[in-house]
Amino acid sequence: MPSKTDNRVGVQVEDTKVCVVMVGLPARGKSYIAQIAQRYLQWLSIPAQTFNVGNYRRNDAPQPTADFFDTNNAEGERKRRAAAEAAVADMLAWFRGGGVVAILDATNSTKERRRWINDICVTSGIEVLFVESKCDEQEIIMANIRDVKATSPDYRGQDPEAAAQDFLDRISKYEKIYKTIDEDGDEDEYTYLKIMNIGKQVIINRIQDYLQSRIVYYLMNLHIRPRSVWLSRHGESMYNLDGRIGGDTMLSPRGEQYARKLPDLVRESVGDDRPLTVWTSTLKRTIATARFLPLHYNQLQWKALDELDSGVCDGLTYQEIKDRFPDDFAARDEDKYNYRYRGGESYRDVVIRLEPIIMELERSEDILIVTHQAVLRCIYAYFMKKDQAKSPWMNVPLHTLIKLTPRAYGTEEIRYEANIPAVSTWRGKGSTAKHENPTPESL
């Protein structure tokens, strides 16, 4: 037998450990980048954790003024150094416990600080990937400052104008000592990604392996232009009526009604003149559901959006599956995320094949996706940071349009119901082999 088989099916991680070290002045979106990188990696089942040095510093100095960040303030310097050391110590402990990608969220704005972190990581067998966000567009910086003064615990309960002024002062303290990475050409041995003005230009230096390349490709595709993603399942299908899974059947009469109503729901949510691109799977029921949408919407079919392949169980009811494959039925209940249908797929497999879809979604503006229950659960889990153990059990009702809008600190959700009755296609864990009404916690 081979010494080591990685059956994570496509996510090659092996023994790599990576410390993503954020670099940049305050208000350059570092925490936003850290947060979505962590979300993306966790969605791919890669253990990822952010260590925010500011959170450690707040233990000692909960609401410091700008003076605290002056390099001539010895007390401030000492506390900030102690915070960095505490964050790094926790991070190393986390790596020893099986962590794969840690994100060290701090300004790390001097060469000395970067050298210190680099040397600690290298000594511990951890690869270092510096990710700098460099930005000189005032509009972007001011938007970040508004965000910080509204959400940072450093300014909680303070006058917004005074907070903004103090924060600008703090930034100017950092500007005095800040060096962009490899500014003097003596940091060119580091692996780094430098993102200028939110992706207008990126510099990638010495990327070594697969995991680094994945993180870099993801981060270079991000943008912050406002946009939304709309999700809908296909209208009720003939197989839904029979309680059968999979297949490639047409819409039921009520599913047809939903297809005719979908353009109204979309108009209500999107508005009239916002251009929308529509993605469907290659299966009849999603294409039919999208067919009454406005003619000027581009439509694309993606095989990667096809329903989870249930292999030998395709076309069966849950009762038939339970009767014919009782062990499989129980095993799937036990670990629905990892259970792979014989000759078919697991949720984990679906996530892997959806990864290019997520990458495209991150690159894109407004998109409407008409797809299937399991696929929608996986996409929803990405945006809403849902736990993999729970997301396969989530109820996604038929005949409902979901609007997701990514924001700096999470994703907003609005649901639009078509008010067209449909069967339930939801089944609870450990329940009878029947579709049933969803329980409150599945919503």
Add this chain to the structure above:
Amino acid sequence: MPSKTDNRVGVQVEDTKVCVVMVGLPARGKSYIAQIAQRYLQWLSIPAQTFNVGNYRRNDAPQPTADFFDTNNAEGERKRRAAAEAAVADMLAWFRGGGVVAILDATNSTKERRRWINDICVTSGIEVLFVESKCDEQEIIMANIRDVKATSPDYRGQDPEAAAQDFLDRISKYEKIYKTIDEDGDEDEYTYLKIMNIGKQVIINRIQDYLQSRIVYYLMNLHIRPRSVWLSRHGESMYNLDGRIGGDTMLSPRGEQYARKLPDLVRESVGDDRPLTVWTSTLKRTIATARFLPLHYNQLQWKALDELDSGVCDGLTYQEIKDRFPDDFAARDEDKYNYRYRGGESYRDVVIRLEPIIMELERSEDILIVTHQAVLRCIYAYFMKKDQAKSPWMNVPLHTLIKLTPRAYGTEEIRYEANIPAVSTWRGKGSTAKHENPTPESL
């Protein structure tokens, strides 16, 4: 019905046309980059064509000496300008005929030349992506010079040493006028990819859309370290014996013999101490085939390497498919590359899901892939530039190890036969519904 449905399933191209304009001094690997970018795009069914200005110049000046390239040589200047104009004119005509990505292979080493090409393209509604290869590592440059003097028609029949010296002189003429892209900061409105020292550092500026991003991601993953890719089908399976397609059966006794012999074939080809990574599909017959390989080889299972999904025909013989689905049987013979099994996949679908595999292969060192007939055909077609109409009909015998070694001007192939008998799983176009002995042209 929607105004436009792109059922290329995942390859979104829409109306984009891109001119990839190579930039760089001679002997920086521009033609190599152009060639593999074209191969990659064509493999993805994106119409791509390279226009090499040197080939146009050779009509007028077949074997010029270095003086020809001196900017003070008015006659040389005129002929070189005429060659560039002819190449660009042909390129524009090719775009009008439906071309999607043209690669303009020339030094384009001055700002004026780049401005001229940019303006022509923009006027014609063509996006411009400059791709510069910048290299100051003498070892890489000298390897390229050796290559040029051995293969370039400019030096055919000449003394190798004199050719090398003349080529060095030619490079020095270009060095006098060469400006790396955006050197003065006044080309920052261009979309460009600058590759330094074969990927050690890359700068990506203003990437706008999907197609550009795909080209850039592909090119930034390339390396030129020597390596090989080994391909093998699984050993003969129980379904192979029955003439059935698909399924997830175990190896036949002869297939088992092949699994036991594979380590010897690999040792013969790879040698003893070269580390190898083994990729299999998630199906039993590939995992079983790889299970006697040395313990120190890493093994990874990829769902993307699973056999082409034959949907409702899974587990049938060709005779049964012909009897039950005669129209499908005929349609598949008619256009095997695009035919999608009901509820299953086409070769085109397989290529789309193999794209991340190809990306990983390009990033990787030595890899052995144990996979299935259709998947192997697609990977082979990528490396060997096989026509899509022909590759699905290619004979890939069981119990044979194929070694592919990418070189600057194509891929070398060696086959190692295990000399263990196996059934044929090949069937000719328009033939009876039986597996048969391959014809010479299928090899």
